Amino acid sequence: MDITTVDQELSVARDNGPLRTLVIPPCPELLTRLQAAMRHDDPDWDEVHAIAAADVAMSASLVRAANSPMYARRTTVHSVEQAMSLLGLRQVAALLTGFLSARALPVNHPALEDFWLNSSRRAVAMGYIARQLYDLPADLAHTFGLFCDVGLPLLLQSLPGYAGTLAEAGARRDRSFTATEQAAHRTDHAIVGALVARTWRLHPHLMVAIRLHHDVHAVEDSGIDPTVRSLVATCVVADHLTSTHAGFAPTIEWTTRKQGCLNHLHVQEDEITLWQDALETPFEALR
Known part of the structure; x- marks a missing residue:
């Protein structure tokens, strides 16, 4: 999936269905x-x-x-x-x-408590990982970490019943987060986040990566730009690091996508442990 394909998909989503009335704040x-x-x-x-x-x-x-x-x-x-x-x-x-x-994009809902704190931690983790990898711009990775879930608060503000969907999507283990959103609302936060990136004229790689960050096949799809794939893989690792820091058990997304992401980034699992230790203090500093 390339920039043009994603752009066309977003235009269709914006003009049809539940996103016609979605309000995206101006940049x-x-x-x-x-x-x-x-x-x-x-x-x-x-x-x-x-x-x-x-x-x-x-x-x-x-x-x-x-x-x-x-x-x-x-x-x-x-x-x-x-x-x-x-x-x-x-x-x-x-x-x-x-x-x-x-x-x-203020977030004032108990269902997304600490949204920007968690996004900031993901961004710090992604920037740190990018600096270890050398071939992924750290500023691009940091910005992606901030924006990849930005569709969540917009959907929460716009779609009736989305708070319940959010809770269900986080709890289910038989299908992906976005599949649960699609089943309930015919759209998902990856599409909305990509719309924000397009509306705000963020780097096109960010738009595509946000759209694909829950796609289980994206990292291993050679038809997708390598930078986009690296952003998605780094995001999966960063989410695991932030989740572990918060004391949560490994998510289904981590267990199912871990190996593909590590293979793409040419990273060994023991490096993840080292990164976790290195990020503990920076994570706490954001509190």
């Missing part, structure tokens, strides 16, 4: 500016700095991230300039994207 203006700045081979430092400094809370979150245990810095970062120098423009852009997205 925040600062995020639109950030995307424009980062599209250049040599992103504009001054423009990214202006965006980061445009909101006091966002500036504070960036400085706080730079001082987190993830970067093990001996001296304290006190300013946006110092944070940008430490993190680099692409990591800064990924962090700002997370902040702006959480503000634009």
